[in-house]
Amino acid sequence: MKMFKNSIALIAVLGLAVTACGDDGGGTSTDEPSATTAEQGDTTAETTDEATAEATDEATDEATAEPIKLMTVTTLNANGPTYENIAITANLAADFINSNGGINGRLIEVEVCDEQFDPAIAAGCARQAVESGAVSVVGSFTYFAEAIVPVIAESDITWFGFCCSITPSELSNPYSFPLGNQPMYAVGEVKRAVEDGCENINAVIVDGGEAVFRPPMENAMKAYGREFGQVVLTPAVSQDFSADVARATNGADCVVTVMSETPYLTWNTAWAQAETDVKLYGIQGNLNAISAKGAEEATDGSIIAGMYPDIMTAPWDDYRAALDAAGIDQEANDFNSLGGMGTWAGYMAFAQIASGIEGEVTAQSFFEAANNTSNLDLGGMVPVLDFTQEWTDGIPGYNRLFNRSVVFSQLENGKVVPLDNEFVDVSDLALGVPQD
Template sequence: MTGRHGISCSRSRAFPRPVRATVGRAVALLVGASLAVGCGVVPGVTGGDGDDGTITVMTWAPQDTDATNKPGMPALALAYARWINSRGGLNGRELRVLNCNERNDSVTAAKCAERAVDEGAVAVVGSYSQHADSFFPTLESAGIPYIGGYGLTAAEFTSPLSYPVNGGQPSLLAGLGRELADKCGPVSLVRPDSIAGDELAPVLNSGLSAGGHAEVRDVLAAEDATEYAAPSQRALEHASADPARPGCVVPALGDRTSTFMDSFRRRGEDSGVRTATVLGSVDQTVINASGGKSGPYEGAYITGWYPVASDKRWDGMKKVINTHAFGDNRIDPADAGVQTTWIACTVLRAAIESIGDGEVTARSVRRALDNGLSIDTGGLTPELSWDYSETFAAVGLPQLVNAEVTLQVVRGGRLVSARTGFVDVTKTLQRAELR
């Protein structure tokens, strides 16, 4: 592999030990099960990267599968391109967005990356995939930057061509554990019985132990379960073991979290046990569908990467959705994937605008991001800059530049801020690495 500023041709990497033993697979929380293949292009914007000056990028995410789906991410990217082009483009160049359905499938994820190369994409932006080993080798060989992935894989925090805008699942779980340490009695974690799920408990424990709390009860559940009666009973029994201090149950099941809550609410309604989870497993739509203020999420603590969806800092994104998404109901402004794509597009725009009249290529976009460009996201994140950091490199996360999370709580059926500002979980992640 070449250095940070060159093109890397190696396979994507897992976290080095000891990080791999604790944090590594936690970033693959929301694993897919679909074996379907197929990659398509949604022609939201015309043109191709080439002599006409059009700038081509790609976004991919699973859609129409039996596991986690994120159709709002590519839909938001298309709306963003329409907005940019209505304003004259980027430095006078039209922005073209390719959309690929990676179907939660490794073969299709690789085909999406190959399509990005074939179409001359200068970046992959705001995308969701757990199959880093399938798509990163192709992107690295072509030198195409991966901007604003969802934080699911180790390679998103180690590949020199990756530019993550959040701290991924590890930061959410570490932050949640830290918050629950002084708010809960016994804590139960309900997570997938999978390779990815195996490392969720150690990261959550890093936050709990920072607050002097005992470790979680690790409750395994089938990855493709259609009901969770047995896991919810085991979780509840542990969380309610101390009558003097009611505990908390943390479901970390991605799109299956709502299915779990249907089983859990029938058993834990009068137990005093509360729930807590991470954004991406629960959002305002899920809270509304489960009964709002009378539902099982009332009082639940939820960690997120960004401010709550009602925060005025999202007004710019909402305006673009209202005026350029044409009623596309795939786009939910409260969805963490949509929010991540908006920030990733903000990063792309800043990088291209910094190039000015120069040629926009994958190489020039990387160079702009690698040379200390500091990007203001309007307060949605800290300023983003991918300068080398000894702090994060020391814990095996050299591309991590944002280890801050927000704490939210469900009050009156609404997801609201539980604490002003962001919480930095850098030290908590360091403790996880050392365990």
């Protein structure tokens, strides 16, 4: 894998270089070596022995070096949504990196911290990251990042490579390095709905998401000289969304929605029961094959705005291979998701940046390296990102939102199918810049 340095290959190259230098001593035309020739031979032998010893020591050091400790935080045991796909992917990504030489010869060691949907336990994860000497907290998702990011930042530990910015610290703290575009994919829904010819658009936002999602969505509508007919705020958990669906579809030909996978399950049931011909727009990893189950016909043709290209596309070849090799049940968890692909991308980004560090990889050296990364290229998992340029002329408080591009897919017979793999920048829409 090109992004990692293979220590064995490096040692082989050093050995060839030493041998070439050793051949330059030269001898005499007599059968018996002269004193000068003998001395040169001794010197060459000593030089070769020293170089071999150094290479052996280097290989031994790398083999016995302390692993680079990383942490991933998510919810695994709770009454609400859980994200086993994140934990599974974090461990698969670590195995993949280690099998390809690690980080400059050092292995990585991952601890998955289950915050159990509890802010106090999330704060405990932060303290554990500090106490264990974690270099970074990578590819995580939690609703309680506000209890984590300020704590780990005091020890130069980055909150790195995550999909979804839903707290102020994730959007503004200098130790926060998101790869995902949240909340821009909601802006993408508006863009696509308008381009699809929708005349009357209503919005549905799950409770708790209004502060982050509503301003840029309404700005996007203003950019087109429009406004939502109404904005429906729904509870995160409900046994029946029939009343909410009725409100959302009233007077609308299209509805843009922001909610997680669990409420989408109940929402789509109510959507099917309503027998509406209103077109549905949703967000990647949430409006998906799992949440559409049982409502395949009603959700057919629904548009999904996302952060990452579909898992079946080329950027995810290694990820799919890792899932297959591990025999992971991909029906039980959605890996074509923000949690799955987001965590894989986060680890690949960490490895790419950390592999370029000269000297020891520490929390501080990684923070400095990430902060100076201007061309993070993950081969199409996300757009090429520049961590040196904050979004200072963007929405106030969203300055760490480096990725502001979306991709689109749709539901066909209950399956997610990519529409294209082109990233579309929606920065201007999020700011309400008038569109031609």
